[in-house]
Amino acid sequence: RDAEAVAAAPLRDFDDLRAFGVRHGYPFVVKPTAATASIGVFRVDDPSGHEAVWEQVCRLRGTRTDRVSTLLVLDDFLMEEYVHGREFSVETFSFAGRHVVVTITEKMTDPGHFAELGHAVPARLTEDAWDRVGECVGTFLDHLGFTDGPCHTEVRLSGTRARIIEGHHRYGGDAIPELVRAVYGIDLDRLAVGWPFRLVDPLPDSPAPRGAGCVRAVVGPPGRVLSVEGVPEAARQPDVLAVRISARPGDEVRPLRDNWDRLGLVAVTGPTVVAAAQRGARLVDEFIRIRIRDDRGAVHLARVAEVHQLTGAVG
The missing domain is CATH 3.30.470.20 (ATP-grasp fold, B domain)
Incomplete structure (x- = not known):
């Protein structure tokens, strides 16, 4: 069953990028071996992307990232096959x-x-x-x-x-x-x-679900946060499990690249996955008010992240 895993190799120098592309094809992924939230993850679509990705790797090596305090240093990087699906x-x-x-x-x-x-x-x-x-x-x-x-x-x-x-x-x-x-x-x-x-009993088998639940991310355009409102009100609504808004007035909003570029999330329950996803979107629309000023001076409201994967079973 080893074929189930993706092809991977360490990234030590610039020439490794070319060698991996020749051997395994494009696209492929470059990412740190120790990190979280997709920080420092890049997709290489063809040989023209080698230099830009290598510059980012060199910039990030030895750092703890500039967006979140972490014990994990971005030091070693690897390349791995990109899997569509x-x-x-x-x-x-x-x-x-x-x-x-x-x-x-x-x-x-x-x-x-x-x-x-x-x-x-x-x-x-x-x-x-x-x-x-x-x-x-x-x-x-x-x-x-x-x-x-x-x-x-x-x-x-x-x-x-x-x-x-x-x-x-x-x-x-x-x-x-x-x-x-x-x-x-x-x-x-x-x-x-x-x-x-051994203070708890082992689970005898996979449990059966009782309904469904969904987490929806809150995102916004690049700019700077002016104000955050509605979080306590959202958290008090029925079927809400969590409202976690990390954005604070004065924070920079960056283009969406990894999980730390999001502004927060909401978690809710519902009778089905689609119903829960729709409930999460309504919760953000009705209660969460994060105002963001872009570099042209226009003010925008944060929104629930748009997704296109809410119909049909996968198999």
């Missing part, structure tokens, strides 16, 4: 070598950048596709020798194949634990803390 994350918890798929999360993305625009639980996959994704991740965790605790594994479905993009020995961020708790009644914090000491 819909993106998912698999939230698992392992009990003495037995991997339980808690849920598969459907990602809302845009081909123009690597920022995540939303997450939906449970993913709208056919039963066969759900099984293929789960089996692929279980094999991946076995190869790693991983036996206990939470994992957040990112996958793309390329045709009928599930391809591993990357894995993390933690559960997902962006309010995914809140979605899991609301939709499945499972507290990932409790499992993560209690299982090493």
